[in-house]
Amino acid sequence: MKTVRKAIRDGDVERDSFGRLACNHCDRRLKTENDPDRLHSRKFCPNCGRKWKELS
Ligand SMILES: [Zn+2]
Numbered sequence: 001m002k003t004v005r006k007a008i009r010d011g012d013v014e015r016d017s018f019g020r021l022a023c024n025h026c027d028r029r030l031k032t033e034n035d036p037d038r039l040h041s042r043k044f045c046p047n048c049g050r051k052w053k054e055l056s
Contacts, residue, residue, distance in 0.1 A: 001042075002053075003053055003054070004052045012050065012052075013030065013043075023045035023047065023048060023050060025048055026045055026047040028046060030043040030052075031043070031046050041054050042054065
């Protein structure tokens with residue numbers, strides 16, 4: 001799974017001036033999914049289901 005940072009670099013995800021993340025394919029705000037191992041959280045697009053991990 002790619003990181004959010006790489007996804008932004010690749011143009012899959014866009015971060016607005018408020019720090020909110022959105023899927024560039026669907027123009028939808030990403031949602032957060034709790035990861036059971038708690039090492040990182042995951043961001044996912046509720047529309048296309050793409051997922052990215054966010055390192056804390
Ligand atoms: Zn999407």
